[in-house]
Amino acid sequence: MTFPVQKSTLPFWRTELHPLDTHRSTEELPSEADVVIIGAGYSGASIAHHLLEKSKASNKPLSIAIVEAREACSGATGRNGGHLKPDPYMRAAGALQKYGKEAAEEVASFEARQVKEIKDLVEKESIDCDFVVTRASDVCLYEDAHQELKRGLQQLKKAGVSTADGVFYSDSRTAEGVSGVKGAKGCFSYPAGHVWPYKLVLHLLSKAVSAGVNLQTTTPVTSVTSADNGKWNVNTSRGSIRASKVIYASNAYTSSLLPEFKKSIVPVRGICSRIVAPKVDAPFLSNSYILRIAPGEYDYLIHRTDGSIVVGGARRDFFSQLDQWYNVTDDSKLIEPAKHYFDNYMQRHFKGWESSGAYTDKVWTGIMGYSSDGFPHIGEVPGKAGQLICAGFSGHGMPQIYLSAKAIADMVVNGQAVEEVDLPRVYRTLRERLEDEGNVTLESWAKVTKKAVPPKL
Ligand SMILES: Cc1cc2nc3c(=O)[nH]c(=O)nc-3n(C[C@H](O)[C@H](O)[C@H](O)COP(=O)(O)OP(=O)(O)OC[C@H]3O[C@@H](n4cnc5c(N)ncnc54)[C@H](O)[C@@H]3O)c2cc1C
Known part of the structure; x- marks a missing residue:
C-alpha cells in the first residue's frame, strides 16, 4: 500500500506555515457532499478553485469537501523545486513521434499557456507567493x-x-x-x-474554505466504496462521506485507493x-x-x-x-x-x-507520481462512473496541473465529456493506457544503466 508516511523531511517551502496547515473546517466529517476531493496539493486546491468558479458562473451551487492525509500541501507540491517550466520540445517531440502533430501541439501549448494563467491569477488575486x-x-x-x-x-x-x-x-x-x-x-x-508553491496552494485553499469548502487535513482516506443511488462512500478512520463525485488528486499515492493504477502511476x-x-x-x-x-x-x-x-x-x-x-x-x-x-x-x-x-x-x-507513458491521467476512472482522477504528473506538475484541474471542473460542473474539454488528448485516462505494458521510466533507466528492465510491479 502506498499511503503518505507521517513525519516527512522538512522542505524550505514549509518553513512559514499558514493557519490552515492543519485545518479541519468541522469537528466531524460532513456525512454528505456533492464532491469529495482526495488530496490538498496543487491538484486538489486547483480543482476546488475551478469548481467554485464554474459553479458560481453557472449558478449551480456545490457542496465540496477536501480530505487530506497529512497537512495541507505537504505532498510533492510542498517539497518541489518551485519551477513552473513548460517544456516546449522534449515531451512534444515524443508526442509528435508517437501520436502526430496535433497531439504534439496540444501537449506543448497546454503547458506553455499555464505561465500566463498563473501570472493572471497571481495579479488578479494579489497572491503573495514570490511568483x-x-x-x-x-x-x-x-x-x-x-x-x-x-x-x-x-x-x-x-x-x-x-x-x-x-x-x-x-x-x-x-x-x-x-x-x-x-x-x-x-x-x-x-x-x-517560478513560485513559492505552498503559498500559492494555501491561497487557493484559503479562498475555497472562505467560500464554504469543508477542508479536513490529517485524515487519510482508506478506501472508496459504492453507496446507494450510484453514489460513493469515501471512508476514513474518522467516518465516511457519501458523495456523488469523488476526485482523486492523490498523485503518487493513487494506487492505494485505485489498484488499477498500480502499474500506471x-x-x-x-x-x-x-x-x-x-x-x-x-x-x-x-x-x-x-x-x-x-x-x-x-x-x-x-x-x-x-x-x-x-x-x-x-x-x-x-x-x-x-x-x-x-x-x-x-x-x-x-x-x-x-x-x-x-x-x-x-x-x-x-x-x-x-x-x-x-x-x-x-x-x-x-x-x-510517475506515469508509465509519461503523461498524466485526467478524466473519469474507467468503469467507475462518478469517480475522476487528476494525477500522474511525472515530476512535472507545475506547468500541467492548473489547466488539467479546470478540465476536471468542466466535466463535473458542466457535464462535459473528456473529449469536449480543453485537455491534450494524450492526458485522457483510458483503459488501454492502464493495460499497456510499457514503462518509459524503467526503459530509460535500463538504457542508461545498461541493466535489464526489472520485472513489472
Ligand atoms: C523533490 C521534488 C521536486 C520537484 N520539482 C518540480 C519542479 O520544480 N517543477 C515541477 O513542475 N514539478 C516538480 N515536482 C513535481 C510536482 O511537485 C508535482 O507534479 C505536483 O506537485 C503534484 O501535485 P499534486 O497536487 O498532484 O500532488 P501532491 O502535491 O503530492 O498532493 C497529493 C496529496 O494527496 C494526499 N493524499 C494521498 N493519498 C491520500 C489519501 N489516501 N487520503 C488523503 N490524502 C491523500 C497527499 O498527502 C498529498 O498531500 C517535484 C516533485 C518533487 C518531489
Missing part, C-alpha cells in the same frame, strides 16, 4: 543531449508546433557565455516562471535543496535552469528573489540504485547516497560563484 516570470535555460553539458534537443526542436519547427518558435538556441561557441554554466555545449532558453522519490550564498555580491542569475549533466542525470534550479537557490535532481548519486527512488513512498528520509550532492553545487557549475561561500541550507525529499 516570477523568467526564462528557463536548458543547458547541455554533454554532446548527445545537445544533439537530441536540437533534433527534436528542428522536427517540431518543421511540423509547425507553436512553442518551438519561442526557443532561443545558443551553440557550443556561445552556450557558456549565455548561460554562465561551465562546460556548456549548447543552451536552449524559453519562457518559464508509480511513486518515485526525489531530492531537493536550498542553497544560501552568504556574500551579498554572489552573482545574480536572471534565468532558471536545467543542467543536463550526463545520460539520465539532470538538475533543475531556480534563483529566488531572496538570493537563495533551490536546486533538485542529484541523480548522479542514486539513479543506478533503483531501490533508492523507484516505487518508494517514504519522504521521512533523505536519499542517503545523494544527501551531500548539493554541497558546492554553485561553485562546481556556475562561473563566478567559486568564492561565493554558497552552502547547503536544507535538503529534503518528496514523492512524485
Whole structure:
C-alpha cells in the first residue's frame, strides 16, 4: 500500500506555515457532499478553485469537501523545486513521434499557456507567493543531449508546433557565455516562471474554505466504496462521506485507493535543496535552469528573489540504485547516497560563484507520481462512473496541473465529456493506457544503466 508516511523531511517551502496547515473546517466529517476531493496539493486546491468558479458562473451551487492525509500541501507540491517550466520540445517531440502533430501541439501549448494563467491569477488575486516570470535555460553539458534537443526542436519547427518558435538556441561557441554554466555545449532558453508553491496552494485553499469548502487535513482516506443511488462512500478512520463525485488528486499515492493504477502511476522519490550564498555580491542569475549533466542525470534550479537557490535532481548519486527512488513512498528520509550532492553545487557549475561561500541550507525529499507513458491521467476512472482522477504528473506538475484541474471542473460542473474539454488528448485516462505494458521510466533507466528492465510491479 502506498499511503503518505507521517513525519516527512522538512522542505524550505514549509518553513512559514499558514493557519490552515492543519485545518479541519468541522469537528466531524460532513456525512454528505456533492464532491469529495482526495488530496490538498496543487491538484486538489486547483480543482476546488475551478469548481467554485464554474459553479458560481453557472449558478449551480456545490457542496465540496477536501480530505487530506497529512497537512495541507505537504505532498510533492510542498517539497518541489518551485519551477513552473513548460517544456516546449522534449515531451512534444515524443508526442509528435508517437501520436502526430496535433497531439504534439496540444501537449506543448497546454503547458506553455499555464505561465500566463498563473501570472493572471497571481495579479488578479494579489497572491503573495514570490511568483516570477523568467526564462528557463536548458543547458547541455554533454554532446548527445545537445544533439537530441536540437533534433527534436528542428522536427517540431518543421511540423509547425507553436512553442518551438519561442526557443532561443545558443551553440557550443556561445552556450557558456549565455548561460554562465561551465562546460556548456549548447543552451536552449524559453519562457518559464517560478513560485513559492505552498503559498500559492494555501491561497487557493484559503479562498475555497472562505467560500464554504469543508477542508479536513490529517485524515487519510482508506478506501472508496459504492453507496446507494450510484453514489460513493469515501471512508476514513474518522467516518465516511457519501458523495456523488469523488476526485482523486492523490498523485503518487493513487494506487492505494485505485489498484488499477498500480502499474500506471508509480511513486518515485526525489531530492531537493536550498542553497544560501552568504556574500551579498554572489552573482545574480536572471534565468532558471536545467543542467543536463550526463545520460539520465539532470538538475533543475531556480534563483529566488531572496538570493537563495533551490536546486533538485542529484541523480548522479542514486539513479543506478533503483531501490533508492523507484516505487518508494517514504519522504521521512533523505536519499542517503545523494544527501551531500548539493554541497558546492554553485561553485562546481556556475562561473563566478567559486568564492561565493554558497552552502547547503536544507535538503529534503518528496514523492512524485510517475506515469508509465509519461503523461498524466485526467478524466473519469474507467468503469467507475462518478469517480475522476487528476494525477500522474511525472515530476512535472507545475506547468500541467492548473489547466488539467479546470478540465476536471468542466466535466463535473458542466457535464462535459473528456473529449469536449480543453485537455491534450494524450492526458485522457483510458483503459488501454492502464493495460499497456510499457514503462518509459524503467526503459530509460535500463538504457542508461545498461541493466535489464526489472520485472513489472
Ligand atoms: C523533490 C521534488 C521536486 C520537484 N520539482 C518540480 C519542479 O520544480 N517543477 C515541477 O513542475 N514539478 C516538480 N515536482 C513535481 C510536482 O511537485 C508535482 O507534479 C505536483 O506537485 C503534484 O501535485 P499534486 O497536487 O498532484 O500532488 P501532491 O502535491 O503530492 O498532493 C497529493 C496529496 O494527496 C494526499 N493524499 C494521498 N493519498 C491520500 C489519501 N489516501 N487520503 C488523503 N490524502 C491523500 C497527499 O498527502 C498529498 O498531500 C517535484 C516533485 C518533487 C518531489
